[in-house]
Every structure is written in C-alpha cells, then in structure tokens.
Amino acid sequence: MAERKFNWLLVLPPVIFLSLGGLFWLAFQRDNPDELPSTRIGQVAPGMALTTLGDLPLADREALNAPGVKLVNFWASWCGPCRIEHPYLEELAAEGVEIIGVNYKDQPDNALGFLEELGNPYSAVGADDSGRTGIEWGLYGVPETFVVNGAGEVVLRFPGPVNETALENRIRPAMEAAE
Numbered sequence: 001m002a003e004r005k006f007n008w009l010l011v012l013p014p015v016i017f018l019s020l021g022g023l024f025w026l027a028f029q030r031d032n033p034d035e036l037p038s039t040r041i042g043q044v045a046p047g048m049a050l051t052t053l054g055d056l057p058l059a060d061r062e063a064l065n066a067p068g069v070k071l072v073n074f075w076a077s078w079c080g081p082c083r084i085e086h087p088y089l090e091e092l093a094a095e096g097v098e099i100i101g102v103n104y105k106d107q108p109d110n111a112l113g114f115l116e117e118l119g120n121p122y123s124a125v126g127a128d129d130s131g132r133t134g135i136e137w138g139l140y141g142v143p144e145t146f147v148v149n150g151a152g153e154v155v156l157r158f159p160g161p162v163n164e165t166a167l168e169n170r171i172r173p174a175m176e177a178a179e
Contacts, residue, residue, distance in 0.1 A: 040154040045072070045146070046136040050102065050126025054112045059100045059124035065152045069178045070098040071171070072146040073122070073162075074134060076106040077114035079142045085161035086118045092167075093121035097175070101125035104134055104142050147171060149178035 101122035
C-alpha cells in the first residue's frame with residue numbers, strides 16, 4: 001500500500017486567506033480606523049499661548065482650569081468642515097456647554113467675519129497665528145475638538161467635524177464621563 005504524503009500546497013491558501021481576513025476584521029473594530037490616537041488623553045491640557053481675536057474674551061489657562069466640563073475646538077475660516085460643524089457647536093453652546101475656540105493659522109479679519117456670519121459659540125477664543133498651540137495639543141488638522149474635564153485634563157480628542165453621530169457616540173458620552 002502506497003503511503004500518501006500530506007500536500008501543504010492545498011492547505012496554505014485557505015490558511016493565508018483566513019489569517020488576512022482575521023487581521024482586516026480586527027483592524028475595522030475601532031470606531032474610526034483612520035483616527036490617530038492622542039497622547040494627551042488623561043493628561044493635563046497644554047497651555048494656550050494665543051493672541052486676542054478682536055475684542056472677544058481671550059482663551060487662556062484659567063479658562064481651561066475653570067470648574068466643569070468644556071470643549072476646546074480648533075477651527076479656521078478657511079476650513080470647509082469647520083462650517084459644517086458650526087451649527088452643532090452653536091447647539092451645544094445654547095445648551096450651556098462651555099466651548100473654548102482656538103482659531104488656527106487664520107487671518108483675524110477672516111476669522112471675525114466667520115463668527116459674525118455663522119455666530120459665536122465660544123465662551124473664550126484666541127488666535128494661534130504660529131500654530132504652536134496646535135503643535136502642543138497634538139493637532140493633526142482642523143477641525144479638532146477636545147473634551148476637557150474640570151481638573152483641566154484631556155478626556156477625548158475628536159478629529160474632524162462634529163456632527164450628530166459624533167455628538168451622540170463620542171462627545172456627549174465623553175462629557176458625561178468627565179463630569
């Protein structure tokens with residue numbers, strides 16, 4: 001009786017296929033697979049070396065350390081997605097959520113025109129002309145929104161425009177956890 005040899009070539013393709021399928025499945029289990037993690041989560045929020053924007057109240061360390069949960073929103077007038085998220089920020093501000101605005105690498109007149117046209121949801125705002133504050137916060141681009149607790153610690157970094165899904169699934173739960 002002839003002995004049969006095991007043929008690895010028949011088993012190898014299904015094993016490779018199943019392994020790759022498992023890796024893809026794991027990669028897509030996160031909310032947003034493109035989202036880069038933030039090193040600021042759980043740490044005290046960095047300072048904000050900002051300049052005044054018109055006669056609006058200036059965002060500073062005192063605003064970050066004020067009691068209660070607050071949002072820090074990096075935005076610019078030249079940013080299309082910032083226009084998309086603006087009504088949601090207005091809605092949060094109307095609910096009494098404190099939002100600190102950081103105008104990122106923008107022309108002051110353009111930034112003030114943006115707020116005049118769309119409304120100002122910010123309790124305090126400042127201009128990050130050089131982008132240094134953005135670097136210290138680990139900013140990848142605008143818009144980005146951070147949830148900061150009453151102790152001045154970053155609880156959540158949300159990259160991209162705030163929308164209904166982001167509010168319900170990420171930002172509101174982080175705000176509740178930070179209280």
